[in-house]
Amino acid sequence: MKKAVCLISGGLDSAVTSFIAKDQGYEIYGLSFCYGQRHNKELEYAKKIGRILGVKDHVFFNLDIDVFKSSSLVDRSKNIQMDVDIKDIGKDIPVTYVPGRNTVFLSIGLAYAETVDAEAVFIGVTSTDYSGYPDCRPEFIKSFQKMANICNKKGVEGNPIKIVTPLLYLNKSEIIKKGISLEVPFEYTWSCYLGEDLACGRCDSCQLRLKGFKNANLKDPLNYR
Amino acid sequence: MKKAVCLISGGLDSAVTSFIAKDQGYEIYGLSFCYGQRHNKELEYAKKIGRILGVKDHVFFNLDIDVFKSSSLVDRSKNIQMDVDIKDIGKDIPVTYVPGRNTVFLSIGLAYAETVDAEAVFIGVTSTDYSGYPDCRPEFIKSFQKMANICNKKGVEGNPIKIVTPLLYLNKSEIIKKGISLEVPFEYTWSCYLGEDLACGRCDSCQLRLKGFKNANLKDPLNYR
Numbered sequence: 001m002k003k004a005v006c007l008i009s010g011g012l013d014s015a016v017t018s019f020i021a022k023d024q025g026y027e028i029y030g031l032s033f034c035y036g037q038r039h040n041k042e043l044e045y046a047k048k049i050g051r052i053l054g055v056k057d058h059v060f061f062n063l064d065i066d067v068f069k070s071s072s073l074v075d076r077s078k079n080i081q082m083d084v085d086i087k088d089i090g091k092d093i094p095v096t097y098v099p100g101r102n103t104v105f106l107s108i109g110l111a112y113a114e115t116v117d118a119e120a121v122f123i124g125v126t127s128t129d130y131s132g133y134p135d136c137r138p139e140f141i142k143s144f145q146k147m148a149n150i151c152n153k154k155g156v157e158g159n160p161i162k163i164v165t166p167l168l169y170l171n172k173s174e175i176i177k178k179g180i181s182l183e184v185p186f187e188y189t190w191s192c193y194l195g196e197d198l199a200c201g202r203c204d205s206c207q208l209r210l211k212g213f214k215n216a217n218l219k220d221p222l223n224y225r
Numbered sequence: 226m227k228k229a230v231c232l233i234s235g236g237l238d239s240a241v242t243s244f245i246a247k248d249q250g251y252e253i254y255g256l257s258f259c260y261g262q263r264h265n266k267e268l269e270y271a272k273k274i275g276r277i278l279g280v281k282d283h284v285f286f287n288l289d290i291d292v293f294k295s296s297s298l299v300d301r302s303k304n305i306q307m308d309v310d311i312k313d314i315g316k317d318i319p320v321t322y323v324p325g326r327n328t329v330f331l332s333i334g335l336a337y338a339e340t341v342d343a344e345a346v347f348i349g350v351t352s353t354d355y356s357g358y359p360d361c362r363p364e365f366i367k368s369f370q371k372m373a374n375i376c377n378k379k380g381v382e383g384n385p386i387k388i389v390t391p392l393l394y395l396n397k398s399e400i401i402k403k404g405i406s407l408e409v410p411f412e413y414t415w416s417c418y419l420g421e422d423l424a425c426g427r428c429d430s431c432q433l434r435l436k437g438f439k440n441a442n443l444k445d446p447l448n449y450r
Contacts, residue, residue, distance in 0.1 A: 067337035100336035111325035112292035
């Protein structure tokens with residue numbers, strides 16, 4: 001059975017991505033990261049999604065937060081921006097930007113894929129309803145793939161690990177509709193940056209999620225404050 | 226004062242590289258990794274080298290060994306190859322190959338560099354007295370740099386972090402001579418893969434080190450069994 005590593009954050013996009021991988025016939029190896037994110041409750045959701053997917057294995061990887069602490073998502077003394085006009089989300093790199101996050105995640109994903117002999121690493125980046133993060137852009141993924149083709153044993157042997165990004169050109173409502181068709185349990189996905197009991201509905205991540213459900217004419221199963 | 230992140234493994238090459246960075250006027254941020262390597266005593270040496278360098282800060286980063294366990298350097302139930310004919314070292318990828326190691330290390334180095342606003346990441350890879358590791362080759366470094374140019378905020382802002390590899394085209398005796406000129410304390414560097422009290426003198430890493438000292442007409446200050 002062909003194998004894939006799926007980066008499962010606990011959010012909506014990575015859940016849909018993982019269900020797409022499963023639908024394509026992959027045996028799934030889940031990989032989730034604790035990097036000091038203030039919404040680390042997303043990891044409980046990642047665990048649930050992994051169980052529902054029936055992952056073969058699921059690594060929860062602790063990263064030393066010291067290297068990421070310039071981000072307001074990690075340094076709790078900094079503010080998360082709220083109530084940004086949704087038209088302006090993605091115009092600049094926001095304060096929630098975590099330095100090099102997807103580069104680190106994908107690098108560790110490659111290592112894990114090589115260790116379990118997986119042929120692909122799935123990641124739920126999207127450049128359409130765009131967060132403003134440089135490491136969600138198609139040119140980043142393309143460049144990372146080129147590097148991945150030569151950085152490791154599988155690459156040298158002519159069998160490089162593929163970075164698969166099925167959501168790259170979908171907008172949020174298309175992602176949600178895709179998830180519905182694959183029976184993704186959205187009640188077990190978490191997006192809010194604040195990580196409190198109820199989602200705030202006001203941070204960039206909540207706003208993009210809510211817009212997606214609205215445009216898809218669906219109700220978000222999460223409760224908002 | 227300009228800043229650099231230096232990857233300090235505790236080995237000889239990274240020590241010389243870090244002293245070169247200091248000699249070039251950088252304030253040094255040390256970054257060392259525990260990834261389940263059987264010679265994790267190298268980290269004690271990394272700490273000593275960091276202190277002697279006068280690092281501004283030194284992060285010791287624990288990586289989850291599960292993703293690396295296909296390597297004999299991590300999985301202690303596998304054998305390290307010994308007594309390979311020195312002419313044959315580097316011809317194939319050896320069992321001590323750690324999947325994606327330098328990709329992971331450099332990715333985390335980039336994140337750390339961005340967090341402390343450093344302009345460079347120094348890494349002591351060398352392709353001359355070559356280990357056989359794909360991620361020590363010039364083409365890997367070149368490809369990683371291209372990816373680094375666009376993966377993060379500093380890159381997007383037109384000020385990408387440089388990956389600096391001063392040893393890339395030096396052989397081991399040239400590296401050692403360079404280290405002597407910079408007063409690198411080689412007695413605080415560790416190379417042996419076995420990580421026992423005395424260096425074995427027989428693993429690939431010991432053999433390359435001993436050849437380097439011999440060709441430089443110098444005595445290795447380490448004790449061998």
